[in-house]
Amino acid sequence: MEIGVIGKPNVGKSTFFAALTLVDVAIAPYPFTTIDPNRGVAAIRAPCPHRPESPCTPGNARCDGGVRWVPVNLIDVPGLVPGAHEGRGLGHKFLDDLRAADGLIQVVDLSGSAADDGTLAGAGSTDPAREVEWLAEELVAWVDEILGRNFDREARSVELEGKKLEEFLQRRLTGLSISPSAIAAARRSLAIDLDHPSRWTPEDRTRLARELLRAAKPRIVAANKCDRSTPAERDRLRAQLEPVPVEAMCAEAELTLRRANRAGLVRYRPGAPDFEIPDPTRLSAPQRRALDEIRQILATWGGTGVQTALETAVFGLLHQIVIYPVEDENHWTDSRGRVLPDALLVPEGTTARGLAYRVHTDLGEQFIRAIDGRSHRALAADHQLEPNSIVRIVARK
Numbered sequence: 001m002e003i004g005v006i007g008k009p010n011v012g013k014s015t016f017f018a019a020l021t022l023v024d025v026a027i028a029p030y031p032f033t034t035i036d037p038n039r040g041v042a043a044i045r046a047p048c049p050h051r052p053e054s055p056c057t058p059g060n061a062r063c064d065g066g067v068r069w070v071p072v073n074l075i076d077v078p079g080l081v082p083g084a085h086e087g088r089g090l091g092h093k094f095l096d097d098l099r100a101a102d103g104l105i106q107v108v109d110l111s112g113s114a115a116d117d118g119t120l121a122g123a124g125s126t127d128p129a130r131e132v133e134w135l136a137e138e139l140v141a142w143v144d145e146i147l148g149r150n151f152d153r154e155a156r157s158v159e160l161e162g163k164k165l166e167e168f169l170q171r172r173l174t175g176l177s178i179s180p181s182a183i184a185a186a187r188r189s190l191a192i193d194l195d196h197p198s199r200w201t202p203e204d205r206t207r208l209a210r211e212l213l214r215a216a217k218p219r220i221v222a223a224n225k226c227d228r229s230t231p232a233e234r235d236r237l238r239a240q241l242e243p244v245p246v247e248a249m250c251a252e253a254e255l256t257l258r259r260a261n262r263a264g265l266v267r268y269r270p271g272a273p274d275f276e277i278p279d280p281t282r283l284s285a286p287q288r289r290a291l292d293e294i295r296q297i298l299a300t301w302g303g304t305g306v307q308t309a310l311e312t313a314v315f316g317l318l319h320q321i322v323i324y325p326v327e328d329e330n331h332w333t334d335s336r337g338r339v340l341p342d343a344l345l346v347p348e349g350t351t352a353r354g355l356a357y358r359v360h361t362d363l364g365e366q367f368i369r370a371i372d373g374r375s376h377r378a379l380a381a382d383h384q385l386e387p388n389s390i391v392r393i394v395a396r397k
């Protein structure tokens with residue numbers, strides 16, 4: 001699972017990325033601080049099914065007080081400006097790094113104090129809803145451009161050789177994870193003769209790019225700098241952007257708390273509505289003041305919103321569930337006796353056989369049945385798994 005963090009310059013993308021990954025990256029109050037994409041690993045929360053008498057031995061996703069932290073890859077890219085596809089700002093070439101992303105989190109400045117080019121102005125000087133619109137068009141221009149490279153020659157060869165449009169698009173957009181269902185949806189909603197690309201007008205291509213992007217790169221909006229705004233502003237933005245999910249957040253507060261937690265100055269669990277200070281005498285006066293301010297923000301918003309934004313993307317937008325594959329359905333262990341070693345993110349609706357393929361191609365091909373670790377019932381190949389299931393796969397040797 002991979003999520004891209006996008007937005008115009010100076011809205012706090014790298015702060016959000018750093019808060020979630022604790023990777024040290026450049027953060028500064030001016031545009032184009034990030035020049036090359038940053039990659040790191042964040043985590044989402046899932047209840048760990050381990051029993052008190054047999055605690056888990058996590059391999060990929062650590063367990064903290066009954067909560068499993070399941071890894072999600074995150075990519076932070078440079079800021080986009082209007083006209084990026086014409087080379088403005090840092091252009092849009094870096095978006096190629098997002099080809100494999102399953103979804104996008106667009107960070108906006110809820111307080112409306114960054115202009116389109118990221119230069120800071122007074123709060124309320126820009127409308128965050130508008131940048132969601134133009135940024136979407138920059139993404140369309142990016143896909144349109146990929147679609148258009150050497151278009152005429154390839155389009156003709158598709159028709160001459162009687163190739164399928166699906167093949168053509170998949171090759172064009174390699175790695176953009178354009179699914180057959182996305183292409184089918186585009187076929188239904190566009191009145192374009194999709195099987196004859198040489199007859200497409202440039203406008204047809206742009207409309208196709210827009211449709212494919214909608215399916216391949218779903219988006220939520222993380223409204224940052226909420227410390228300088230109000231819940232009423234968030235609600236207004238929500239109403240404007242509906243049906244796109246909007247979560248308010250204060251990335252700066254989250255970054256401070258996670259770093260202070262790492263340094264042992266506070267006790268803070270990401271996503272929590274409050275934190276503790278184990279030893280106030282270890283804090284300087286400015287540190288204490290900063291933490292007081294953060295406590296105010298948490299009280300107003302119910303938390304920093306950072307963890308919620310990520311989880312809204314993974315669960316609400318991308319419809320993922322967590323599954324625990326095991327090799328022994330009684331002890332919930334793998335072949336080495338580790339209890340609930342792996343927590344996997346898979347799409348809602350994943351079948352028992354689908355899970356087998358996900359664990360290993362051989363398991364998928366040799367699949368006989370699966371066994372539910374709780375009920376010990378056999379699950380057929382097409383059985384859709386419930387969230388947080390513990391599943392053993394039985395395969396031919």
Ligand SMILES: Nc1nc2c(ncn2[C@@H]2O[C@H](COP(=O)(O)OP(=O)(O)OP(=O)(O)O)[C@@H](O)[C@H]2O)c(=O)[nH]1
Pocket residue numbers: 007008009010011012013014015016026027028029030031032033034035077078079080118224225226227228249250251252253
């Ligand atoms: N008030 C406030 N400031 C924030 C918050 N998050 C980030 N900032 C500040 O916003 C400025 C820009 O932050 P960055 O994380 O560098 O922004 P960016 O979107 O990555 O910027 P570019 O890489 O230049 O596109 C910095 O001065 C941050 O300290 C927040 O939640 N509240």
Ligand SMILES: [Mg+2]
Pocket residue numbers: 013014015026033034077078079
């Ligand atoms: Mg940045």
